[in-house]
Amino acid sequence: MEAQVHLINDDLKNVQQYLAHDTVDTIVCNPPYFKLADKTSIKDNPVLAIARHELKATLTDILSTIKILLKENSHAYIVYRPERLSELFSIMTQEKLQPKRIRFVRSLSNKDANLVLLDVVKTVKSASLRVEPDLVIYNEKHQLTKEASLIINGK
Template sequence: MPPSTLFSSTFPKSSLTVFQDKSLFCFGIDAVLLADFSQVKKGGNVFDLGSGNGIIPLLMSRTTPAKHFTALEVQSESAALASKNVEVNHLEEKIDVICGDIKNVRTLFKPECADTVTSNPPYAKENAVRKNPNQAKNIARHEVLCTLEDVVCAAAYLLKSGGSFYMIHRPERLSEIFTTFTKYHLEPKTLQLVYPFVDSSPTMIMIEGRKNARPELKILPPLVIYKEKGEYTEAVRKIIAIAT
C-alpha cells in the first residue's frame, strides 16, 4: 500500500484542524493574507471561488462575523477534502462545499446572492510558464479550467450591488485586472502590494472590487512578508496570530 499523502495543520487559536493532501494543491501564506484582507459585514453571505481544501472559508468562519459561506471547487478530490475539513471542525451549518465549475455559476446559484466573494485563483495563463506535471496542481496554478475573466464574471454575477470581491493575484496582471473589473462593473476600491522582502519587487497584490460603486481607489501601505529569510515581519506575524 502506498504511503498516505494526507497531513493536517492545526490552528490552535481558531480551534481549527485543516487536512491537506500532498498530491493536491496545498495552501500557502497567500490564502492566510487574503482571508485577513477580506472584509465581511455582520450576517453576510460569502462565496469563495476555487476554494481548494476550503482554507479561506475555514479561516474566515473564525475571524469574521459572516453568517454563511459557500465554497465552490471544481476538482472533486479537493472538494471532498474541503467537505472533510468542514465536518472535522463541525462547521456543517456554516459552510457549504459545492463541487462545480466557476463558469457554471448561473446554473448553480441565483444572481446577487452574495455580500462578499473571495478568490485565490490560478495566477498564470495556461501557457505562460512551464506547467506542473501533477494535473491537480497544474489546474490550481494555471488557467487550464478557468481564466481571470471567468472568475471576475462569476464574482460579479454572485454579488449584490455594493458587495465586494476580494482577490489575490500577481502584480504583472494588474492592468488586466483593472480592465476586467471595469468590464463587469466592479470598481477597484482597495489595493495592497505584497513584497517578499523590503528591498524586493512585489510578488502579489490584494485587491477589492465593489459592484456598482463610485470610482475611488485606496492604496494601502505595502505588506512585507519576511524581515529576513525564514522570519516573518511583525505585520505578518500579527495576521498569522489572528488566523491561527
C-alpha cells in the same frame, strides 16, 4: 459550521446551478495567475496545474462570475500577481467591478512585490481607490515581520 457553510465541488461555469444571481455578500478568490501562453512550466499534478494556470477558467470567466453572484455594493477580495494588474483592472471595468483598496505584498522590503491584494466592489458608481502600505512578509533576518506573524499565526 456545517449549518452555515456549504461546499460546492463543481466547475465554476456551473455555479449558477447552485447560487442565484445577485445573492452573495462576499467572495474571496485566488484565481490562476498564469495564462497558458506564459512561459511558466505547468505542474505535473493536475490540481496544482489548474490552480496556477488558466486551464479551466480565464480571468474573464472568474470576474464575470464574481459580477453575476455579488449583490450590488458587495465585496470580493482577490489575490493576484502585479504583472497582470493592468489586465485585471481592464476586465474589472468591463464587468462593472471597481477596485476600492489595493495592497502590494513583498517577501522582503527591498524586493519587488510578488502579490497584490484587492478589495473589489460591484457597483455602477465610480469608486475611489485607496492604496494601502505594502505588506512585507520577512525582515532582514528572514523572520516574519510583526504584521505578517499576526496575519499568519494570529500573534
